[in-house]
Amino acid sequence: MDENLARHVVRTSFQVARELRGLLMLLKEHLGKDEYEAYARKIAAAIDGVNVALLETAFSAHPGLKREVDASIEKYDRFL
Amino acid sequence: MTMRLSLYEQLDRDMLEAHTARLAEERRQRELAELRRELVGAQLDLAIIDLKRNLGIKYDSNQPRVPAGQPEGGRWTAQPGRAASEPTPASIIARARRLNLAARPDRYPMCLDLCYPLLERYQPPWSDRNENDFHR
Numbered sequence: 001m002d003e004n005l006a007r008h009v010v011r012t013s014f015q016v017a018r019e020l021r022g023l024l025m026l027l028k029e030h031l032g033k034d035e036y037e038a039y040a041r042k043i044a045a046a047i048d049g050v051n052v053a054l055l056e057t058a059f060s061a062h063p064g065l066k067r068e069v070d071a072s073i074e075k076y077d078r079f080l
Numbered sequence: 081m082t083m084r085l086s087l088y089e090q091l092d093r094d095m096l097e098a099h100t101a102r103l104a105e106e107r108r109q110r111e112l113a114e115l116r117r118e119l120v121g122a123q124l125d126l127a128i129i130d131l132k133r134n135l136g137i138k139y140d141s142n143q144p145r146v147p148a149g150q151p152e153g154g155r156w157t158a159q160p161g162r163a164a165s166e167p168t169p170a171s172i173i174a175r176a177r178r179l180n181l182a183a184r185p186d187r188y189p190m191c192l193d194l195c196y197p198l199l200e201r202y203q204p205p206w207s208d209r210n211e212n213d214f215h216r
Binding site: 014017018021022024025028033040041043044045047048051055069070073077078079 | 130196
């Protein structure tokens with residue numbers, strides 16, 4: 001996979017994780033503590049699954065990409 | 081003579097096995113104690129977050145941020161006398177790394193419990209910061 005395609009993998013992974021984080025916030029507002037915590041763990045596991053399956057794969061193929069992502073998030077709060 | 085040597089050898093072997101078993105048990109107890117400390121720490125962090133939520137302490141746009149250029153630059157920081165005990169992302173990440181999931185995959189649920197509050201921090205909807213910290 002070339003580096004540009006790997007960047008797209010990373011952006012899509014973050015997009016999925018942002019969606020799931022939005023779901024987490026919605027559930028936090030509307031569920032009781034125990035039910036929310038059970039969902040929170042599952043959502044965290046889902047995000048971790050995306051991270052391991054996609055982010056880690058892209059970073060392994062292009063190690064410089066991780067530094068690029070960190071620098072972009074540090075500056076813009078987002079991978080541009 | 082041969083028989084007595086054999087008994088001594090057996091005795092040595094038994095003592096060695098007992099010693100090895102004792103060391104293994106001591107190591108297991110140390111790991112268990114470490115695991116309990118991590119769990120108590122994680123429960124304490126979660127209790128603090130719950131307490132803050134129940135007290136209605138939410139996002140405050142005036143809350144100070146760490147100046148740019150520093151390792152935690154741009155992130156929210158504690159306000160004096162208010163949230164000083166709140167776990168920082170760095171402390172959560174450091175604690176999660178100590179769980180050493182590569183060696184102890186059985187600690188994964190604990191890691192999820194420890195780390196999902198990283199996703200709960202207030203960030204603008206377009207921000208990737210929480211997700212990136214969670215990945216770390």
